[in-house]
Amino acid sequence: MAGNTRRPGATRKAGTKKGAQVGTGGHGRKALQGKGPTPKAEDRTYHVAYKRKQEAERRKAAEARKGAAKGVARGTRRATDGAEVVAGRNAVLEALRTDVPVTALHVASRIDHDDRTREILQIAAGRGLALLETTKPELDRLTDGQVHQGVAVQVPPYEYADVDDLLDAAEVSGRPALIVALDGVTDPRNLGAVLRSAGAFGAHGVLVPERRAAGVTASAWKVSAGAAAHVPVARATNLTRALAELKKAGCFVVGLDGGGDTEVGDLQLATEPLVLVVGSEGKGLSRLVRESCDVVASIPIDDAAVESLNAGVAAGITLYEVAKARRAES
CATH class of the missing domain: 3.30.1330.30 (Ribosomal protein L30/S12)
Structure with missing residues (x-):
């Protein structure tokens, strides 16, 4: 019944009467702010999907540990x-x-x-x-x-020598230094072929760049036919600087290129301490390496259809010519 003061809420307490408001004055702003995207079920700690995810990660870690143990025991x-x-x-x-x-x-x-x-x-x-x-x-x-x-x-991983080790090997042999440097050769089979020729014709070692070049891998070992076991391979951080060091040590640097001025068979420096630089089959010698060479020699090719020889073949032919010249002088 209207005016029944016994009904709860029928009367307003003193001082609680709402007055007129102009605008919201910021009232309710917090209620309007979003709470961001709803987290995935697997990211909610109270959700069953979160517990499943944790269990799956524990199983995966256990399997990884089990596989690692097998690897140590059985050589994986x-x-x-x-x-x-x-x-x-x-x-x-x-x-x-x-x-x-x-x-x-x-x-x-x-x-x-x-x-x-x-x-x-x-x-x-x-x-x-x-x-x-x-x-x-x-x-x-x-x-x-x-x-x-x-x-x-x-x-096992190959243990590379230093440039000084190649010079030491030449000094111990009592013969003028003979080193093969590879510029931009990326095929390990070519490196293996160079090692094989180096071993056959008395070279004291092979020099390769540390980056963007073939290393002594299992493929190189196989192609070298065992020569990698006794012909040292040195790695240089910068091939141009390494060639400069070899020149300071008394070596002449001869680059191999199809447009060389001298044929390898007529190389006058063959009996001197020598570094033969072989470029990649496609690009040949790089500009800086070519500028470091004392002489640029070429291998004459009869068939014009054959533009170039690969690094392994070119190194083998040149090493043979150098060895022949040295035998003739001795």
């Missing part, structure tokens, strides 16, 4: 520490035949042996190599999916 890629892996029966047999410094031999636990695998095991036993019986899935991981045919070997 984690245990290689930068080592190269050679896979396949022919490749492994060739690596062992040419005295590549193998540290471990992996053989599948259930492998069908043939003449190649029998010879592999025989060489490994003779060299005292660690023989690791490995499952096929582990071999697949170790070789990054290569066709391994049940066998793979690990090759």
Whole structure:
């Protein structure tokens, strides 16, 4: 009933009467502000999706630890520490035949042996190599999916020499220094071929840049036919500066280029301390390296259709001509 003062809320307390307001004066502004996008369910700590995510991450971490333990025990890629892996029966047999410094031999636990695998095991036993019986899935991981045919070997990282080491090797030999420098050669097979020729014709070492150049990998070891074991390879941070150091030490620098003024067979400096610089097949010698050369020599080619020779072939021909000139003088 109207005017019934017993009904709760029917009367207004003193001092609570609302007066007229002009504008909001900021009243309600906070209520109008947004709270941002709603977090994903997996990011809300109270949500079941968050608990599932945490559990999945724990399982993944446990599997990673388990895989790491297998790697240490059985020689998977984690245990290689930068080592190269050679896979396949022919490749492994060739690596062992040419005295590549193998540290471990992996053989599948259930492998069908043939003449190649029998010879592999025989060489490994003779060299005292660690023989690791490995499952096929582990071999697949170790070789990054290569066709391994049940066998793979690990090759340790190569220990590079310094430029001074090459000069020391020349001094010990009692012969004028003969060093091959590679400028922009990125194919390790070309490096391997250069090492093979360097070993055959008495070079004291090979010099390569530290960046944008081929290093001594398993492929280089194989192509070198064992020469990488006794021909030192030095790395230079800056090839141009390294050539300048060699010139200060008394070496003449001869670059190989198709447009050279002198043919390698007529090279007058062949009997002097010498650095032969071989450029890449495509670009040849870089500008700064070419400017560092005392002489630029060329290899005559009869067939005009052949524009250039690859680094391995060019180095082999030039080293042969230098060795022939030195034999003639002695």
